[in-house]
Every structure is written in C-alpha cells, then in structure tokens.
Amino acid sequence: MRFFIVDDDEGVRSMLADIIEDFGLGEVVGELEDGSNLSHDLLELKKVDILMIDLLMPIRDGIQTVRAIGQDFSGKIIMLSQIESKDMIGEAYSLGVQYYITKPINRLEILEIIRKVMDHLRLQKSMSDIQRTIQGLQIVSSPKIQRTADAENKIVTSGHFMLSELGMIGEAGSKDVLEMLEVLYQLDSETGETSFTFPSLKDIFTSIAAKKLGHRASPAELNKEIKASEQRVRRAIFQTLTHVASLGLTDYSHPKFENYASKFFDFTEIRKRMLELQNEVEPSQSQVRINTKKFIQVLYVETKRSMS
Template identity: 45%
Template sequence: MLKFYVVEDDPAVRKMLSRIVAESGLGEVIGEAEDGACASVIAVQAADVVIIDLLMSGRDGIETVKALREANYSGRFIMISQVENKEMIGEAYQQGVDTFIQKPINRLEVLAVLRRVSDHLMLEKSMQAIRNSLRLLEVSGTADMKPGRLLKQERSIEQQARSLLLQLGIAGEAGTSDLIRIMKWLKTQEQAQQILPDLPPLKTIYEQLAISSPQQPGANLQKDVRAIEQRIRRLVMQTLTHLSSLGLNDYGHPTFEYFAARLFDFQEVRLRMRELEEPSKSSASKLNLRKFLYVFYVESCSVSE
C-alpha cells in the first residue's frame, strides 16, 4: 500500500483526490497541505508519492519540488496542472516531477496515473530487492554462476551488458550498440544523482544518444531519435522471441526461468510462445520498453559496482 501526500490550495480538489486514492485500493493519503510552504520534508518524508499543484497562491509546485529534493526527499512527484506552457512543464520535469495530471480533475485519468506510478514503484522495489540479494551473496562468497548471478569481479557496465547480451542470445543483433550506450549513459546519471529512482522518459534517453552520436551529432535529431527507438524496439522483440523459443523447448531452461518474467510481462511471453507455435508472421505482443531497459540496467550494475 502506497502512502500519498497532497499539496493543493483547493480543498475540493484535495477531497476529490483523497477519495480517488482511497477507492483505488492503491494506498492512503497520510497528509495534506494547502500551500507549498507548508509541505516540509518532515511532513512528506513518510509518503511514497507527493501529489502537488503547479500553481498555488503561496509557494508554487516547482519551487516546492525543488526545495524537497534539496532536502533529500526521495519519493515521487505527480503534478497537477492546467498550464500548457512547455517551458514551465519542462522545468517541472527537470526538478524531478514524474508525471502530470491535467485540470479539471478527471477520475479515470487520475486512476491511470496512480496505477502507472504504483507499477513503477513496485518494479523499483522488486529490482532493489534483487540487487540487495546479489550483494549479500557476493559478500558471503556463496554466489554461483546462475544467469544474472555471476561471481563478483571488477567489470565495467559495458562489459557486464555485453555478457548479458550473450546470455540472452542477442549479442549479434542490430541495436546492441545503442543498448550499451544507454546503459553507460544511465550509469553516469546514477553517479551524478547518487541514485536512479526510475528511468528518465524514453524520448529523453533516445535524444541523449542522438546528441552524443559521433556521426554528425544533432544533424537531424528527430530522425536519429526515431531510428534509435526502432532499433531498440526490434532488439527487445528479438529478446522476447529468443526467450520464448527457449521456453517452448525447455520450460526449465535457466536463462528462460531467470530472465523471462524479469524483462517482460509474463503474459506477453506466453502470447509470444503461442505465436511461435502457430507460427505467426507478426506479433501482437505489447513491449514494455521501460521495464526492459530498467531491468537490463539493474542486471548490468549488479556486479559492476
């Protein structure tokens, strides 16, 4: 169950949000504030998520988010806004806002956003638990050579990513160099922020790769971004197909057993397995690229730190 804190100067909106949170079954609202200045880090520190209005009569949402981040609050921010100013929205994202809810408040939109943030938090906690378990195994000297649990050794993020590509059977596929560059960039972001609570937006990741490309950087940014996105999508589909094929041949295969449910939603693995049995020329699988990249990054970091 998640804990929410609401910062909103309209009492009717606060009441509505509290009711939606309670009815969603995702958690509870543990506190409220009618102004950003009242939302101190002490007040919100127990909350997993702060739902905050952008424009308030006192301290606005962006200033409040910035102040809480500087005070080391590590939770998530959902911002409520009726503003369409791209610069202001961009600044909000830069300060650490995860996503937006548009005014006037729509119950279905709020529920969709809350569930998405909840899923990301659950995934993050799950991945952190895996990382902690791996560290304990390494410290105790009992780590074995099962997929994803290599013996501790000093390896770079690139070396470990390449090792994972080999385990997954996709080392020779197009898009692997893009994936490795993404891993290296995410590592620099984690080192700069001390922690990587979640992936940046995929578009931001692809843009950073396109901008840093050694071949004509920024020559045609949008075209390069689309090309990178397509290569990553094809690579992820190849991974899903390979793991599904392993599962069809041997449901107990260690690579399938370890990675399938971690990198993908398992219902999509089952769907792809059925498609391979038919066989089908196309796939109806819905790829969760964020989950794949996040888990691949966590696995790449597990013995490289």
C-alpha cells in the same frame, strides 16, 4: 501506497482523496493547502510514496516546494495545474517531476497516471531487492570472492555446453539465458542449496535488465528492456523445441531426444511440433505453449549437474 496531497482548492483535495480510497489505490496520509509547510522531513515522517502537488499556489508554488524538498525524496511526484506553460512544465521536469496532470482534473486520467506511478514504484522496489541480494555477495573475504567468480565462470561455461546441446547457441536470446543462469547461481550461492527458492521470472528479467542498463536507467527503459529480453528468450526456447522435435522425427531413439524432450518440454507440445515438421507446417510462435519458467528451472539444474 501512501499519498500526500498539496493543493489550495479543498474540492480538488477531496476529489483526489475519494478517487484514491474508492479504487483501493492506497491511503492519504496528509493534506496541505499550500507548499510553505511541506518539508522533506514531513514526507519522511509520513513515509510518503506519492506526492500530488498543485503547480500554482498563493504562498509557495509547486515548483518552489519541490525545489525546497530537494532530490532526497525517494517517492514520486505528480504535478497538477491548469497552466500549460512549456517553460514551467520543463522546469518541473528538470526537478525530477515525471508525471503531470492538467486541470480540470479527469477521473480516468488520474487513475491512469496513479496506476502508472505505482507500477514504476513496484518495479524500482523489485530492482532494489535484487540489487541488495547481489551486493550481499560482495561483502565477503577476497578468497571467497575469487571462488565465487571462478564458479560463475564455470556456470557460464557449462551453460554454453547445454545450449549447444539444445541447439540454442547462435540465437539472440541465448545471451539472455546465460545471464539468467548467472543471476540464479548468485542467488543460489547466497542462500545455500537447502534454502534456495527459485525466484519469479519477473525478478530474474528485472535483474539482468538493471545490470545491462545501469542504475541511471528510467523505469520506462527498464520495462522496454525486460519485455525485449522476455521475447528473445521465448524465441530461443521455441527454436530449441523445434531442434529437439526434429531430432525425434529423424530418430526417435536419438539420445538427445530421449534425454531432453520430456525434461524441458511438455511432450504433447513436442509431439505436435514433430507432426508440424513432418507435414511441413510452420506455426506461429504464439500458437505454441512454452513454459519458460520450467525450461529455465530444468536448464539451471542440468547446467549445475554438468559443472560437477
């Protein structure tokens, strides 16, 4: 990350720079003792990710400077001040300043705030990358758009069939799983089967959260939805594990058990769940080893196969 520090106290600037460099948080690419010489063009030239700026300065204060920079600055702003006026802090927030550190500054608080800001920036970058990939699907001719839409409908229809086979339909997480299949199919169509690489689960969950909440959602809202979606999917997969294990317990040669048990799960987990069902033991979900990525990968392959 690239930092720019604006504070009229040289000691504060030095302390902030030392913390950033000592903890490997990034690089300080510029410093100023007042906001009067800071501009949007300078921040763009320095490719600044995080601006740390004092609220009270002699010539142009932090609020005036942030207002002068405008909303075109794509990075994050951390405001520093020993003044705790609610009106001034409220005005700073209204200008897009989401992070605030009170003086005298505390090393642990600075580390916590900076790391939180860095996490939000990484999340936004991941979202932007996914959105650019998806938008690229739209820059095609109308017939191709129609074919893509038809294919996406088919992947959802086939997905419904597969989830019914697995006993997952009706679970809260089944909708999330179908949305994951749509995201994978879009990426697969864009890159082509020969060069398609299965993305990380984090990218998939980020994509469906961004689609659900819209571009105005804050990083905190997105993080909350991502975690909720992950939990719903994990619970749904756990129910599928139980369903498949119960089939095997009733009839070890059941075609669904033979076809799906070893494909979607580690057989040791299937066997353990069968014994628990047999002994009427209801385990905690956290005690079960669920490989979510393996499950989604296999589900996507099986769903595509059922389309044809």
